[in-house]
Amino acid sequence: MKITRLYSGSDDKSHFEEIELNFAGDLPMKSTDVRKASGAVFRSAPVGLFLERHPAPRRQYLVTLSGSWEIEASNGVKRVFKTGDVMLADDTTGQGHTSRVLGNEPHVFMTVPLAD
Numbered sequence: 001m002k003i004t005r006l007y008s009g010s011d012d013k014s015h016f017e018e019i020e021l022n023f024a025g026d027l028p029m030k031s032t033d034v035r036k037a038s039g040a041v042f043r044s045a046p047v048g049l050f051l052e053r054h055p056a057p058r059r060q061y062l063v064t065l066s067g068s069w070e071i072e073a074s075n076g077v078k079r080v081f082k083t084g085d086v087m088l089a090d091d092t093t094g095q096g097h098t099s100r101v102l103g104n105e106p107h108v109f110m111t112v113p114l115a116d
Contacts, residue, residue, distance in 0.1 A: 001032070003086040004079060006056070006071065006097060014055075014073040014091035035061075036115035045069065045099075045107040055096035056089035059114040067107035072098045 001021045009015045023030035042065075053074060068082040074095035080102065081087055091097060101107045 005088040007090040008094040012094040013075045038113045049101045051099040061112040063110045065108045068102045069107040070100045
């Protein structure tokens, strides 16, 4: 399963990369490796919300449940995340990124802060 990682580069800017989460196991339903998490939070960002450039507050997965939003890395690259997309926010240092809700519905998403 491919997901998008947003990370801090050595140039102090945030960048995107695609990473693979591999499924494995002998059971009928395969799983990825377990990641230790400190909790889960559901959020709803209103239509029109724009967040100025900021680093991620912690390493966390963001899973879009409905709506969509655009993340712009500080290197100028933009990505749109929609229902079912998963992003690993890992740009906890440096210039960070902006976030913008797109369309005419709120962006509803779940964050899962990682413990590692």
